[in-house]
Amino acid sequence: MSLVNYMDIPAVAPDSIHSNVRKEWLSNRRKLEALRFNKVSEKAKATGRFTLLDHLIPYLTAGLKTIGIYDRGYKNALNISLKQHELYFDNLPQSFDGYKILHISDPHIDCLPGLEHVICRMIAALEYDMCVFTGDYRLGSYGAYGAQVVQPLSQIAQAIHARDGIYATLGNHDTHQAVEALEEMGMTVLTNETTYIKRGSEQLIITGTDDPYAYYTNKMAETLRTQETGFKIALIHSPELYKEAAENQYSLYLCGHTHAGQVCLPSGAPLISHLNKGKHLVSNFWKEGNMLGYTSAGCGTSGLPIRFNCRGEIALFTLRKK
Template sequence: MSNTFKSIPILIGTCLTLASCATASFSKYKGVGRIKQYEIRSGQVPDSFDGFRIAFASDFHYESRFDSKRLEGGVRALQATDADILLLGGDYRGREGGDMEELFTALARVKTPYGTYAVMGNHEQGESDSLVRRAMAHTGVRLLEHQTDTLRKGNEYILLCGIRNPFDLKRNGISPTLSLRAEDFVVMLVHTPDYVEDTDVSNTDLALAGHTHGGQISLFKRWTPAHFSKYGNRFLTGLKHNSQGIPIIITNGLGTSRKDIRLFTPSEVVLVILRRK
């Protein structure tokens, strides 16, 4: 099935709360099924960050279904978001391998005022971990592993927190957001949405995650036979909330694993626009 579509805007979501809304358009970029856009409104967003644009991509699994023939389309889709910052959510290398220098050199063409930040996924192990770290270092990607960085505009700022191996809760089960101030606007970047439910992530205002692939095959946009999350389909895709009410945006990602197929779960890049409420 082709991942190339005409660029026809369609509404695929409604305002889920008074503070958030999601829309998507079919993508004209080969290898990207859609560009999904969210608006997140919060009184904690500083005035100077009203309209701040976050591009988010995850689960490349390069080369899987997302291969060298589709890489150019992925880059162009990310460029088209006209983002202020690019965030990468992990799982960069496919099970059969993939040239990480090629992937990250291509992603480096997505120029944003605040650069590119990333976390690792569960596929970054052994040789893959080393290759990804090396490619990130060569291309200027800032890897956040249980670290927080400050994004400034004049005297105002928001905080970006990245989580190290969210599957190892014995080592990483204490969220770095606990040491942050409740009044600051904090974006958490984490590979799996389960982490946002497994741990106390207080002071987080928005979490961005991947890992689920939207199930790759889904029925009625709600159910999938795949089990990428221990919470079943609760955090399958889209804008969800953990038990604390913290919003989590979960992307379908770009690549595939296990089976090289997608059905009713288009590959996607995400654009998040922050608005002051």
């Protein structure tokens, strides 16, 4: 079944591997990438990663151009919005009342030329404490990032000024080779890892897992099962670990992946969710138990550089103590 011998895929440079957790993740991720099939659970049969839609892209592009709406879709895609939300929590530590998180998801930066300039202009005047990326930085799905990804993505990273840094998780379009590139841009990639933002004796607990849409392993749920108590935030590419996070007392779950449909009906209803489970979590805010979740519409596009009835976005959250 394997199309590629995973030993042929170059490993991330050793000095970018921080811990045994990272080494274990790397070993598993390389094997899964070599299969070139979605891994949606430990038990479920893997399904082919390429969908009918991938094969239809050239025909769809030609069709949209013929009927004269391709350019409008492209213009729509570059017209992203800044969404600002105040989020109230009973259990937020007092020191973090007013804490601001900039959330950027799914740039697919080489799919939409010029998007990096739109993003840099949008965030230039913003103030925030931490920036988080929730995956899918490029259009392709295999191999290392090329200059067409690294250059514009670096431009965005350089435009981000966050006191507590930039944290990133991988999506289904990002291979293990992305980690080194992203960390060279100044991001801290969380691959089934947890980090802490401290203010005196209080802290935010930030957990990032690998992508559950295509690269599921039980290690993700295990990582979310941290015994530590406090205000816990999950950064995960797709919403599909919502039950595991809620069961483990996470307060906030930030994700993307769905593009909120990208091409929607005039009512805003998406034609495709690209979710294996949790299809009701395709966009915007949602609740699971006591946990608040947010599925970003993403700032980029995948497949075709177009959007209809579905605006891309960057979000700025202000955490408030209730």
